[in-house]
Amino acid sequence: MAGNIWVMAEQWNGGISEVTYELLALGRELADGLGVSLEVVLLGHEAEELAAGLGEADVVLYGDDPALQEPTAEAYSRVLTAVIRERGPHGILIPVTNVTWDLLGLLPAELGAPLLNFCKDVGVADGRLEARCLLYGGKMEANVAATGTPAILGVMAGARAADGPAAGEAPPIERFPVSLPEAPRTELQRYVEAEAGDVDLTQQEVLVAVGRGIGFQDNVELAEELAEELGGAVCGSRPVIDQGWLSLSRQIGKSGVIVKPRLYVAAGISGAPEHVEGMKDSEMIIAINTDPEAPIFSVAHYGIVEDANDVMEALTEAIQEAKG
Amino acid sequence: MKIVVLLKMVPDVVEELELGPDGRSLDLELLRLIINERDEHALEQALLLKERHGGTVTVVALDAPEIDDVLFTALARGVDRVVKIEGAPETLTTHGAASLLAGGLPDIPDLLPADLLLTGCQAMDDLDAQTGPFLAQRLGLPYVGVISGVEVDLEAQRAFVSKEYPGGMHGDFEVTLPALLGIQAAATAPRYVPVAKVRAAMQSGEVEAISPSAQPEPPLVEVLKMMKLEAAGHAEMLEGSVEEVAGRVAELLGERGLL
């Protein structure tokens, strides 16, 4: 009898992250495909009420301990390792986010289990799980299978559409015992809120985003001029922030802000999964990149294979002209 | 303090990537390898800590094309010692590489225990495992990843690190040393080193080479098929001169009421 499919609920910042519901929708397909149950694991402290929205699963496996209040990898990995060894699930779906990142590495290492990471889709073939994974900064994809069970699957946001918390009845909750004998070696002291930026990027209708491909800091000005002409703001990818060309509050993506403007211009941005996560739901995406194979073109609505700085400059002029 | 940094060579993904004849991996012949970007940050963070606390920084890497140049450049930047682990098969999965490193690090004379081991928090070519956590588990060290700030209190044998969370939020962690940290960004951008200094390092420096006693472990995942992302599949590509394209975009924006 094959083991069940598990989804690890991301419990953070006082609630269940949206991506958890996406994974539950995916997990349901996989469980049905394998003819097994779908179980969701929830860890926390006095957090049982968070189980109410997890009704897509057949059962909530709930572990409670003061050390599990925040999703720190050391404690989470220890507790999960024990319960996985005891119950032998077939596969465990874990969202790939900065919250779960350390856990995604520690858990398979602890278990000696296979990790399929950066999955954008997962299916069942010949009774085993097969994933479509992103690699090389999103430029390549691979079909990958685990050689054994339990398989740990790191699933990217957007793998399925999420309907949010399940309405209807709360699922049955099964509490399992938690034992954390050793003192932790990594301790979360406090959260530090994001430094408030001068603009709220989530409220902008138009964003002009620059990446490493603009070449020099001076070219940020071209983006500023374009943004001003469009009544929007400038933001950027990670390397631009690392170089100090823009402040940290202007970062779009996994570690930065998630935006859905009416228009997103991506200039000199490759479209790595960590960036795309933050802008893929924009209404209209125009990408400018000298590499016709840049992954950004797979999420953009319009693509331009040209020098980003030339296009930004010409576009500012064309818009001035169009406005008359 | 004693710091070890692990550097990995990865394909430069800005270049065109081609599939190899097996259809399950990249064509190695055509690849240009560069140092994984996060590892540059790990190295910079190590050098910043050395400047503040004194001690040594050792860089360790598995043998790879161009690795000597990279290791000499590290020496020129201020690293004290560079070591390459030889004898790795050319096609090595992440799990295989991680196991080879876990087996090889203890074989390097006078290296462990170190106060801090730093890796990049992720390599560009990743698939099955994450080397940092794997090494931490094998070496019995605590691990925190996605780090963009490290302070050390050597006397108390503690590190205070800043971990990135979604939405620009950070978490401050206290970690007991020795520890392994996955670095996302150094406090300042990686330092530039003039070519003359690299040349000097090549003249006077030495790359130590060791063969590990351990064999790489077999992979736990199987790549069935690899393919290029169909990048242009989605976007409507706009062609013509820059001015023509700009004019067309202005039109599109006008139609959508965005002007």
Ligand SMILES: Cc1cc2nc3c(=O)[nH]c(=O)nc-3n(C[C@H](O)[C@H](O)[C@H](O)COP(=O)(O)OP(=O)(O)OC[C@H]3O[C@@H](n4cnc5c(N)ncnc54)[C@H](O)[C@@H]3O)c2cc1C
């Ligand atoms: C845990 C983690 C979290 C992360 N979080 C984020 C995040 O929140 N946000 C984020 O952005 N990244 C994040 N990253 C980094 C991410 O993986 C990528 O490295 C990053 O998004 C790449 O930025 P880029 O596209 O500007 O640079 P590159 O990938 O270097 O791309 C530059 C692009 O510019 C093109 N180009 C070159 N010259 C020109 C020219 N003249 N005109 C036009 N195009 C040109 C190139 O073809 C290339 O496609 C994270 C990484 C990790 C490991």
Ligand SMILES: Nc1ncnc2c1ncn2[C@@H]1O[C@H](COP(=O)(O)O)[C@@H](O)[C@H]1O
């Ligand atoms: N072959 C290798 N040689 C040295 N360091 C490595 C190697 N593979 C991985 N690492 C380190 O582990 C980090 C994460 O790599 P990965 O697990 O491949 O994503 C890298 O950024 C390096 O610091």
